[in-house]
Amino acid sequence: MNFISNLFASSENPASLGAKFRKKRLAVFENLFFQHFQKDQAIKVLDVGGTAYFWKGSSLLNLPQIEIVLLNLSTEDTKHPKLQSIAGDATSLPQYKDDYFDLVFSNSVIEHLYTFENQEKMAKEILRVGKKHFVQTPNKYFPVEAHYALPFAQYFPKNLLLSILTKTKLSRLRKWSESEAKQYLEEIRLLDEKEMKSLFPNSKIFKEKVAGLTKSITAHNFY
Structure with a gap:
């Protein structure tokens, strides 16, 4: 693991x-x-x-x-x-x-x-x-997508991607904090x-x- x-x-x-x-x-x-x-x-x-x-x-x-x-x-x-x-x-x-x-x-x-x-x-x-x-x-x-290590994440609606990042461990095998996820979604x-x-x-x-x-x-x- x-x-x-x-x-x-x-x-x-x-x-x-x-x-x-x-x-x-x-x-x-x-x-x-x-x-x-x-x-x-x-x-x-x-x-x-x-x-x-x-x-x-x-x-x-x-x-x-x-x-x-x-x-x-x-x-x-x-x-x-x-x-x-x-x-x-x-x-x-x-x-x-x-x-x-x-x-x-x-x-x-x-x-x-x-x-x-x-x-x-x-x-x-x-x-x-x-x-x-x-x-x-x-x-x-x-x-x-390079930042989230998720297939085709750049095409996801932001609300969907926020949920994936904060509620699952699909991105880099960890849950992101809401503040970190929102920051990335805004800046990238x-x-x-x-x-x-x-x-x-x-x-x-x-x-x-x-x-x-x-x-x-x-x-x-x-x-």
């Missing part, structure tokens, strides 16, 4: 499916990164919505002159000297001038912004402050490939595949 519950836990659990997908995604990102950046150059990275846990084990932290800024609504304790945590709003970054960062990175964050208008604002700021970008989001049309707006192309018009689109289906979509400008 522990094996099953770990498998369907959030991606913060290293034994979960989500963590395994993140590990593969990080390998794709690092391969692109090291094709375009020299190991001894000074590099500033903004990770929008990132955590120190995500970068644990990443080879980027071994670079001598790298600085990774973790931007979230609130700060977190970061013990690694190359990770800095700040509080801020991804849709408005007036504290940074154009092209301030060598790279803006974001993993499974842009779908948490409630509206397409907010997603547009985040995308514009990413393109403005970053010379390079790598922005990933779950695919709206993948059969298993999944994106498809067409919308990602419109948000990042001059980017390449990398499709993460599972059984021939696109699980997630990444927009990047590592040409």
Whole structure:
């Protein structure tokens, strides 16, 4: 039972499916990164919505002159000297001038912004402050909704999905609290490939595949 519950836990659990997908995604990102950046150059990275846990084990932290800024609504304790945590709003970054960062990175964050208008604002700021970008989001049309680990949950009426989340253990083998479930139902707006192309018009689109289906979509400008 522990094996099953770990498998369907959030991606913060290293034994979960989500963590395994993140590990593969990080390998794709690092391969692109090291094709375009020299190991001894000074590099500033903004990770929008990132955590120190995500970068644990990443080879980027071994670079001598790298600085990774973790931007979230609130700060977190970061013990690694190359990770800095700040509080801020991804849709408005007036504290940074154009092209301030060598790279803006974001993993499974842009779908948490409630509206397409907010997603547009985040995308514009990413393109403005970053010379390079790598922005990933779950695919709206993948059969298993990424946040609830439920088949076709993105098509359910919100009231039905709220009941499933709070009254059953079908989602990740646990009952969600009502407040947590309502928060997710309000904030998540999944994106498809067409919308990602419109948000990042001059980017390449990398499709993460599972059984021939696109699980997630990444927009990047590592040409």
